[in-house]
């Protein structure tokens with residue numbers, strides 16, 4: 001069953017509404033330089049309003065953060081999933097795996113070419129999920145840019161992998177058909193402005209996933 005993650009949330013009512021739509025994961029950007037940044041205490045406040053969704057993955061997205069920073073954020077916010085979205089080494093990922101054994105662990109890689117895809121494969125034994133995102137020279141994520149999915153024709157990692165980068169209600173179905181991921185992750189394709197999600201677009205996305213051949217008005 002395809003998993004769906006909506007990332008870059010900052011507002012509690014939107015988080016509750018998106019959880020009610022039945023998504024599998026919601027993401028909070030813990031990267032201070034991002035326009036979608038949200039402080040650990042605010043994440044915790046949102047998560048306390050999501051107790052009726054015990055299966056929901058509440059994902060903290062970090063990029064090149066210190067282990068201590070991740071630890072403090074996990075303790076303050078109550079997130080159950082850690083997404084490492086920077087240039088974290090396999091050794092660092094292994095240390096995070098050991099310290100947060102009960103948390104779901106996602107390693108995101110920004111794919112530029114075959115070499116970066118090969119590098120992604122190397123992280124598969126270390127994590128629960130690989131997330132493949134677009135490479136951008138100046139932005140770490142939330143770029144709204146798709147990438148060359150043809151690179152994925154022989155990609156078969158030993159763990160589940162999720163597709164990200166420039167997905168929208170309009171292109172998600174064809175992206176899934178072409179690349180066959182275990183999940184998808186969207187941010188800017190379902191928002192009004194950074195951090196402010198567009199619930200109508202999330203609903204349009206879910207309709208598109210239910211009926212891949214329908215024309216979606218977005």
Ligand SMILES: O=C(O)c1ccccc1NCC(=O)[C@H](O)[C@H](O)COP(=O)(O)O
Nearest residue numbers: 007034140141142143144165166187188
């Ligand atoms: O979204 C951000 O602002 C961000 C900043 C720094 C690191 C990661 C970030 N986002 C990570 C995500 O998981 C996004 O959902 C992913 O990059 C896809 O974004 P989009 O292309 O806008 O759908």
